[in-house]
Structures are given as C-alpha cells and as structure tokens.
Amino acid sequence: MLPEIVKGFIILACIFIPLERIFSLHKQKIFRLGWATDATYFFTGHFIGRSGAVVVTVTLSLMTNFLNRELQSKVASQPIWLQFIEAIIVSDLAYYIVHRLLHEVPWLWQFHAVHHSIERMDWLAAVRVHPCEQLLTQVCKIMPLYWLGFTKESLVVYALYSAAIAFLIHANIKVKFGILKWFVATPQFHHWHHSKVPEIHNKNFAVQLPLLDLLFGTLYMPAKKMPHKYGISDSIPAGYFGQIFYPFSRSFKKMLNKNSKQGINRYSRLLRAIAGVGLTSVASLSAVALFHGMDIPTFIASLNTKQVTVADLQQGKVKPALLIDVRSPEEYAEDRIGESPLVPLIDIEMGFGIKQVQSIVKANIKNSQPQPIIVLYCAKGGRSVKAYKQLEKIARYSQGVPGNETHKIKDISLNVVVLSGGIKAWREAVPAREDTQILASIILSEKVAIDSN
Ligand SMILES: [Zn+2]
Ligand SMILES: [Zn+2]
Structure with missing residues (x-):
C-alpha cells in the first residue's frame, strides 16, 4: 500500500505531465534541471505543512480570549460557496502582504530567493519553497481563516483549490483563460513573477487573485508575451540541502565579516555550535519520525x-x-x-x-x-x-x-x-x-x- 503522499505525487504527475506535453509553453525535458531537488521538496514539504497546521492550532488555543464567537458563528452559517470565495480573498490578501515583505526585507529575501532560483518552470517548481518560508506563509494564510471561523468543509474545499492553483500557475503550459485570468491566477500571471528581470519579478505578488495586484499597482500581465528566462542572479546551490542551508550560511558569513571588523568573532564558534545542534536535532527528529511512518507533530504526540x-x-x-x-x-x-x-x-x-x-x-x-x-x-x-x-x-x-x-x-x-x-x-x-x-x-x-x- 503506497503512502498518501506518494499517491498524490503520482496523481499530480499523471495530470500535469501530459498537459505540459500537449500545451507546452517552453520545450524542455520532464526530468529538467533541478527536478530531483524539487521532488525532495515535494515529500519534505508535506511534513512541514503538517507542522504549520499544528502551529496554527496551538496559537489559536492560546488566544481563545481574542476569538469573536459571534463573528465566527456568522461566518460559519454562510453557504460553503460564499465561505470559499471569502477564504480566497482573505488568505490571498494575507499572502500578498507577506510575499511583498519577502521581496523587500533583505534577510527574508534570502529564504524566498530559493523559490526564485527555479530556471525551468513546471508544475513541480511550485514546491521549491524553503521550509522557513513555507511555515511563515502557511501560518499567515491559514491563521485569519481559523480566526474568522470558516467551517472545516469550506477549508477543505479551499485547501484543495489553493493546492491545485499552486501547481497550475507554475506549470509549463500555454492556455488562454479569457476573462477568468483576472479572478484565477494562471501561468500567464505567475510566470512573470519568476522572470530573470528584477523589475518584473517584483510584480504579481498574489497567488490566487490577480485583481489584488491590479488594485495595488503591481500587476504585470502583457497579453501576448511570456518570459523566456527564469531565475535570479544570486548564486543559489542546486541541491536540496545546499538550498536549505543557503539563507543561514549567507547570514552567518555576513555576521562573521562584521565581527572580524569589530574584532569580536569570539561568538562565532558558539553560534555555529548552536546552529549545528539545532539542525542536527531537527534532522534526527525527522529521521526518527519518518522511520515510524509519522510526520513530526504526530511523532511528538505519540511520545505522550x-x-x-x-x-x-x-x-x-x-x-x-x-x-x-x-x-x-x-x-x-x-x-x-x-x-x-x-x-x-x-x-x-x-x-x-x-x-x-x-x-x-x-x-x-x-x-x-x-x-x-x-x-x-x-x-x-x-x-x-x-x-x-x-x-x-x-x-x-x-x-x-x-x-x-x-x-x-x-x-x-x-x-x-x-x-x-x-x-x-x-x-x-x-x-x-x-x-x-x-x-x-x-x-x-x-x-x-x-x-x-
Ligand atoms: Zn516572489
Ligand atoms: Zn512561484
């Protein structure tokens, strides 16, 4: 019996690979540059996603006094289709703000640069997201939805829709969406966000509603053009672990330079040791959890x-x-x-x-x-x-x-x-x-x- 995540991977591959063959935007191989790295992100991201849900649950349980039960029951009493539309607007607005911060705050960009390092776009490129960024954006998107009291059913529909859109907007396909392109994010919209031209990749921050970029003046979606070169000029490692350590090694190098200038590099060994112990602990915990066939939160729960x-x-x-x-x-x-x-x-x-x-x-x-x-x-x-x-x-x-x-x-x-x-x-x-x-x-x-x- 295959694990659910493997089944999910096979189903997505069976949907998107033929679509990318039939409606291909750029000519490229299925196992293109960085495919193995992104496949690793697919499987590890599943466990990070579960952790995000735990963070949201724990945070909300700590702030029960700030929950507005009356508002929550009003939201929950609406029809599912209306909750679904509202969930898209609320979560994409939250994502738009966080995404702009990821581009504009230098130390946040070091994490987001990993996603922008993709040089060949396809459905699998969607999952190349640094775990820290994944956790941050997921919590920021989901927290308002839980806080507002959307029902479980509407959240399931929303989660399925947003996952499908995430794969679609990165897919190597050329399809016209007509008037829908303003209400549903498409490859025509998101591919420009991965353009190698910095002025253009600082556009199109929404991931579901292009109208938000139109509203905030950050839309770039020419009718008859598509980008030819993707990626960024920063030199990001090609492998999974290199990319995971990339933001930390950048910050660490910067800190070392600063310290040596000030003649106070005595903390560097301690910081390196703490980072080493922290990462080793997380890696060991992940390995033990995987050995037991559980995600990390379930494994921690199993201890109690x-x-x-x-x-x-x-x-x-x-x-x-x-x-x-x-x-x-x-x-x-x-x-x-x-x-x-x-x-x-x-x-x-x-x-x-x-x-x-x-x-x-x-x-x-x-x-x-x-x-x-x-x-x-x-x-x-x-x-x-x-x-x-x-x-x-x-x-x-x-x-x-x-x-x-x-x-x-x-x-x-x-x-x-x-x-x-x-x-x-x-x-x-x-x-x-x-x-x-x-x-x-x-x-x-x-x-x-x-x-x-
Ligand atoms: Zn971005
Ligand atoms: Zn993207």
Missing part, C-alpha cells in the same frame, strides 16, 4: 500517548481488550486483526466516529462487566495516535461541560491505548490464521456491531 506492544497483547497483559481499526475501509477489507470493528480516523475527526466508538463499547459492556481497554490500531501507528488524541480531546471537553451528553466518553477515554507499530507489527508476529486463537483469550466478544443504534 499510552501505547501497548503486540507482545503485551499476546501475553494477555492488556485484558479485556477491544481492538478498533482506524484505517480506511479499503485497507480494512484487505486485512484486519481478527474481527475487530472499523472506525476510520476521518470519521473520528469529523465527530460521528466517536459515537461509533461509544456504541461498540456499550455493546461490549452488555456482555461483560469489566470496562474494556480500547486498543486503537492503524497501519504503523500514526493514525491511531491521531485518533487517540481526538478521543482524549473530546473526553476533556465533555468533562468541562456539565450535562454534555453528546460526546460524553469520559469513562472510556481513560482506557484508550494505541497498538505500537500497528497491524504491520502485529502481522510480523502473528499470521492471520492465528488471530482468533490469540484474541480469544483477551477480547470481550468475537464480533461487535459498529452501530447499535
């Missing part, structure tokens, strides 16, 4: 999650146990542990999966008095950690709201654990034919209805 091993279950240390699969129905159909019921993570995140978990537990308590220990499992552990956190969050919420019966799972939340290593670890130790025999001694019942209502 009650976990049991396959051996614990085999030895009957977790008893009575109730195994719940939180993967997708397709994965569940392929293989599962015994007859454990399915409650996909997405259902738990949307809220109604919690009711299913309640029903399953209630059905089991009827059969046997002891409170079951819910053992959540997924492919390798990442999704079950997220499901665990959701159940824990809802439990904490229901504890704080007296009389709230909707999500009252206070009692069962205390007994939720995650199966370390997921079904992968289980299958390595237990062949499918032995599931029933091992589970017979620890589970409450062989099969439970998912929804007893």
Whole structure:
C-alpha cells in the first residue's frame, strides 16, 4: 500500500505531465534541471505543512480570549460557496502582504530567493519553497481563516483549490483563460513573477487573485508575451540541502565579516555550535519520525500517548481488550486483526466516529462487566495516535461541560491505548490464521456491531 503522499505525487504527475506535453509553453525535458531537488521538496514539504497546521492550532488555543464567537458563528452559517470565495480573498490578501515583505526585507529575501532560483518552470517548481518560508506563509494564510471561523468543509474545499492553483500557475503550459485570468491566477500571471528581470519579478505578488495586484499597482500581465528566462542572479546551490542551508550560511558569513571588523568573532564558534545542534536535532527528529511512518507533530504526540506492544497483547497483559481499526475501509477489507470493528480516523475527526466508538463499547459492556481497554490500531501507528488524541480531546471537553451528553466518553477515554507499530507489527508476529486463537483469550466478544443504534 503506497503512502498518501506518494499517491498524490503520482496523481499530480499523471495530470500535469501530459498537459505540459500537449500545451507546452517552453520545450524542455520532464526530468529538467533541478527536478530531483524539487521532488525532495515535494515529500519534505508535506511534513512541514503538517507542522504549520499544528502551529496554527496551538496559537489559536492560546488566544481563545481574542476569538469573536459571534463573528465566527456568522461566518460559519454562510453557504460553503460564499465561505470559499471569502477564504480566497482573505488568505490571498494575507499572502500578498507577506510575499511583498519577502521581496523587500533583505534577510527574508534570502529564504524566498530559493523559490526564485527555479530556471525551468513546471508544475513541480511550485514546491521549491524553503521550509522557513513555507511555515511563515502557511501560518499567515491559514491563521485569519481559523480566526474568522470558516467551517472545516469550506477549508477543505479551499485547501484543495489553493493546492491545485499552486501547481497550475507554475506549470509549463500555454492556455488562454479569457476573462477568468483576472479572478484565477494562471501561468500567464505567475510566470512573470519568476522572470530573470528584477523589475518584473517584483510584480504579481498574489497567488490566487490577480485583481489584488491590479488594485495595488503591481500587476504585470502583457497579453501576448511570456518570459523566456527564469531565475535570479544570486548564486543559489542546486541541491536540496545546499538550498536549505543557503539563507543561514549567507547570514552567518555576513555576521562573521562584521565581527572580524569589530574584532569580536569570539561568538562565532558558539553560534555555529548552536546552529549545528539545532539542525542536527531537527534532522534526527525527522529521521526518527519518518522511520515510524509519522510526520513530526504526530511523532511528538505519540511520545505522550499510552501505547501497548503486540507482545503485551499476546501475553494477555492488556485484558479485556477491544481492538478498533482506524484505517480506511479499503485497507480494512484487505486485512484486519481478527474481527475487530472499523472506525476510520476521518470519521473520528469529523465527530460521528466517536459515537461509533461509544456504541461498540456499550455493546461490549452488555456482555461483560469489566470496562474494556480500547486498543486503537492503524497501519504503523500514526493514525491511531491521531485518533487517540481526538478521543482524549473530546473526553476533556465533555468533562468541562456539565450535562454534555453528546460526546460524553469520559469513562472510556481513560482506557484508550494505541497498538505500537500497528497491524504491520502485529502481522510480523502473528499470521492471520492465528488471530482468533490469540484474541480469544483477551477480547470481550468475537464480533461487535459498529452501530447499535
Ligand atoms: Zn516572489
Ligand atoms: Zn512561484
């Protein structure tokens, strides 16, 4: 089973590579200069994106006193299509401001220069964004949307649309968009932003609404011309790691020069050591998280999650146990542990999966008095950690709201654990034919209805 991010890469390649062949703007190879570097950005950027969402969530949870609940409920009560349009206007306005700062503040430009170092434009060029810039712009774009209270559904539509537009505006295609070119960012609009001519790449700062540049006097979109040369004159390294370190090495060199002039370069070793330790820690954390098949925030969350091993279950240390699969129905159909019921993570995140978990537990308590220990499992552990956190969050919420019966799972939340290593670890130790025999001694019942209502 391919990870979602690999599937996403294949789907995008299958859409854009043929489009770039049929409607090509410039003649160039599929595996053009810098392709491998940008492919690396594609996969690492996925994890950075998750971190951005965590930063937004944590920041908003710290500023609950500044949230306007009345405004939020008014925004959320609008139809999805209207929220979607408003989300584009709000987020692109925020992006426009940050993007101009990235061009005008010299030390910010060192990060943004990485994106402008692209010399061959295509769909994959969209992802060449320094992780620090990605985090900054993502937080600035998403924060106002969360703060204003847009619904989850409208944010999902907005996120899909903005991702599609990001790939489209960098694509090596020549297509006329007619009057739409003022309302939807196109290659005709964004390619000029990558022009090698500095006066021109300091134009077209929006990424979704060209009208914003028209409004602020920064639009450059001639009707019948397209740029021929892309890139910048700064010498940016070609490789991924060279580009990641580029902004820091520039600042560091500048600082060293300044220090040596002033005769105070005694701090340079300390700074170098701190930068080295910091980057090594982040790299090690990323490597460990990837090894566990999780993104960094989920891996950090997993450290504060009650976990049991396959051996614990085999030895009957977790008893009575109730195994719940939180993967997708397709994965569940392929293989599962015994007859454990399915409650996909997405259902738990949307809220109604919690009711299913309640029903399953209630059905089991009827059969046997002891409170079951819910053992959540997924492919390798990442999704079950997220499901665990959701159940824990809802439990904490229901504890704080007296009389709230909707999500009252206070009692069962205390007994939720995650199966370390997921079904992968289980299958390595237990062949499918032995599931029933091992589970017979620890589970409450062989099969439970998912929804007893
Ligand atoms: Zn730019
Ligand atoms: Zn771009």
